[in-house]
Amino acid sequence: MKHYQYLIVGGGMTADAAIDGIREVDPEGRIALICAEKVPPYDRPPLTKDLWKGGEVEQIWRHTNDKAVDIYLSHRIKQIDPDKKTAMDDHGQEYEYEKLLLATGGTPRELPFGNDNVLYYRSYADYEKLRHLVEVEGDRFAVIGGGFIGSELAAALTLNGQQVTMVFTGAAICGRLFPPGLAQHVTNHYEDKGVRVLSGQMVNGITEQDGALQVSTGKGAQFEVDHVVAGIGIQPNTELAEAIGLAVEDGIRVAEDLQTDEADIYAAGDVAAFPSHIGYGRHRVEHEDNALTMGRVAGRNMAGKPEPYTHIPMFYSDLFDLGYEAVGQIDSELDMVEDWQADDYAKGVVYYLDGGQVKGVLLWNVWDKVDEARALLRDLHPKTEKDLIGRL
Numbered sequence: 092m093k094h095y096q097y098l099i100v101g102g103g104m105t106a107d108a109a110i111d112g113i114r115e116v117d118p119e120g121r122i123a124l125i126c127a128e129k130v131p132p133y134d135r136p137p138l139t140k141d142l143w144k145g146g147e148v149e150q151i152w153r154h155t156n157d158k159a160v161d162i163y164l165s166h167r168i169k170q171i172d173p174d175k176k177t178a179m180d181d182h183g184q185e186y187e188y189e190k191l192l193l194a195t196g197g198t199p200r201e202l203p204f205g206n207d208n209v210l211y212y213r214s215y216a217d218y219e220k221l222r223h224l225v226e227v228e229g230d231r232f233a234v235i236g237g238g239f240i241g242s243e244l245a246a247a248l249t250l251n252g253q254q255v256t257m258v259f260t261g262a263a264i265c266g267r268l269f270p271p272g273l274a275q276h277v278t279n280h281y282e283d284k285g286v287r288v289l290s291g292q293m294v295n296g297i298t299e300q301d302g303a304l305q306v307s308t309g310k311g312a313q314f315e316v317d318h319v320v321a322g323i324g325i326q327p328n329t330e331l332a333e334a335i336g337l338a339v340e341d342g343i344r345v346a347e348d349l350q351t352d353e354a355d356i357y358a359a360g361d362v363a364a365f366p367s368h369i370g371y372g373r374h375r376v377e378h379e380d381n382a383l384t385m386g387r388v389a390g391r392n393m394a395g396k397p398e399p400y401t402h403i404p405m406f407y408s409d410l411f412d413l414g415y416e417a418v419g420q421i422d423s424e425l426d427m428v429e430d431w432q433a434d435d436y437a438k439g440v441v442y443y444l445d446g447g448q449v450k451g452v453l454l455w456n457v458w459d460k461v462d463e464a465r466a467l468l469r470d471l472h473p474k475t476e477k478d479l480i481g482r483l
Contacts, residue, residue, distance in 0.1 A: 094187040095123040095161070097393055098178060100168045100331065101194030102126025104135060104379060105360030105386035107153040109192050110160055112390020120394065122160040123186060125178075127167045130215055131155045136379050138218045139240060140409050143247035151215075171335050173353050190393040193332060193343060193351070193358040194386065197325030197377065202235070205297040208304055210320045212240060221320065225251055229317030232256070233306050235294055237264045239408060240322025242277075245286050246411045248320075256287040256314055258294050258306070264410075266290075268421045269441070270429055273455070276436040277410060284411055327362040327375065340364050342375040347399040349389045359389040368401045369468050370448060371420060378406035403465045418464040419443070419451035428476045430483075440483045447473030457483065 097113055097120060099106045106124055113122060126132070133151040142148065155162060166180045171191070179185045199211035210217060210224075230253050234245045237259030245257050261267060263274035264281060282288055292308040297319055299305075307313045327342045337351045338344040342364035349357045349365065360382045364375045381404035388400045407416045420443055431439035436455070443451035448471055452464035460483045467482065 092177070092185045092187050093123070093161075094121070096120035096189045097122045097390075098186055098188035098191045099124045099194060100178070100192065101196055101360070101362075102128050102132055102162075102164070103194060103196050103360065104132060104153070104382040105194040105196070105389075106192070107132035107155050107158075108383045108386030109194060109359065109390035109393070110155060110158050112387035112392075113394045114158060114390075115387075116391050116394035116396045119159075122158075123188075124155065124160050124162045125166050125168050125180060125186075126162060126164050128214060128216065129165050131162055131164065133215055134379070135213075138215065139212070139243035139247055142218065142222075143251055168331060171331055171356075173335055173356060176355070189355065191356045192389055192393060193356065193362060194360045194389075195328035195331065196361045197327045199321070200324045200326055202294065202297075202321065202323075204295075205319065208297055208299065208319055209235075210318065212244060212320050212322050213325070224318050225253060230254055231303075231316040231318070233258060233294075233304070233314070233316045233319045235259070235319065235321040236323045237261050237290065238267065238322065238324070239265075242281075242410055243408060244320055244322055245281065246284075246409070249284055249286055250411070254287075255285075256289060256306075256316065257281070258289045258292055258308060258312075260291065260293050262290055264288070264290075267423055269423060269453070270427050271423070272429075273436055273441070274423070277413065280411065280413060325361065325377065329362060332358065332362075340373060344373065347401075348392050348397055349385065349400055350392070357389050357393055359385040365400055368399075369403060369419070369450075370471060371450070374420075376404045378404055380404045380406060403468055405461050405465075414456060416454045416458070416461055417451065418454075418461055419449075419468050421451045421453055425450060428479045430480050442474070442479045442482075444474065447475070449474055449479070452483065454483070 132153040132155045168178050170179045234257045245255050248255050263278040266274040292310045295309045296307040303315045329339045332343045343358040361377045384402045405418045425443040428442040438456040441453040
């Protein structure tokens with residue numbers, strides 16, 4: 092059995108950030124990273140952004156090997172014994188720990204059909220496969236999903252010379268996030284760039300025929316493509332937590348110090364449901380800023396420098412030549428106050444409110460305002476449209 096002060100289950104950005112946090116407090120404690128992927132930790136956003144705009148693969152690696160850590164690639168923890176403080180992986184290797192972090196991320200949701208004909212896009216291995224398909228095997232793609240991943244994938248593929256058909260159930264691209272007018276503006280922009288958009292439709296069949304794939308929707312649309320890529324969300328990987336009786340609520344429940352209800356076991360990143368300090372209740376966030384910041388705080392807490400996780404995560408996206416940053420809860424079902432500097436949606440701010448309290452801010456082509464937006468979210472006093480127009 093191998094003994095470690097810190098055992099990190101998961102090999103993503105959160106895990107790497109946790110190592111940074113540990114090393115800030117404990118430069119010498121033994122750390123093990125158990126990574127299910129074949130490659131060490133990397134930055135995930137470039138997989139749908141920079142790497143399709145000429146960015147080099149070398150830029151994504153987080154250089155975890157340089158942080159005095161034992162990395163076990165292609166290993167999965169299958170069993171944890173909290174009483175003995177041990178864990179066993181799928182190779183039969185057993186580890187003894189003093190502190191353990193569950194940074195297990197999530198698994199893409201899948202369709203009940205299509206099998207291996209659908210690439211559910213999330214990992215570096217998925218990027219390698221999609222890059223091969225783009226460069227070698229055909230140029231017609233269906234992209235299923237109109238949210239974060241689907242919209243970025245459709246833009247990336249189109250920018251790389253592919254014919255793209257987007258299919259999603261919403262009325263417009265990112266319709267669950269943006270006000271209706273902005274969502275339709277984005278959809279029109281995609282169509283102007285050459286993307287075929289089938290909104291308000293659900294794919295209900297994918298079949299092989301004469302070397303191609305036939306895609307059909309519930310509204311009777313049918314079209315032929317060479318490949319299908321899907322970005323329809325993830326399910327948090329809570330199986331290990333559930334197996335040892337940890338509380339799970341759309342993710343592993345953690346306290347403000349990111350510890351679970353089991354002593355010396357922490358959770359962070361996409362898998363962690365954490366308490367909000369700005370009136371959200373408990374929630375889970377699947378973005379880079381949350382992964383990196385929460386991972387670092389978890390690592391510091393594990394190493395003996397306790398602090399609450401009070402960060403308000405931000406996220407961003409690039410949609411062809413459109414871009415935005417956002418903070419907090421971006422949900423088109425909330426009340427919205429729109430503050431546009433022009434009628435063509437070129438630049439502006441959208442405020443998302445619940446009961447008058449600002450829950451989220453969308454900065455559309457507005458830069459260097461994230462900290463001000465965070466300050467606005469921390470101010471729990473109700474706001475009116477008059478209070479917000481011209482605020483940022």
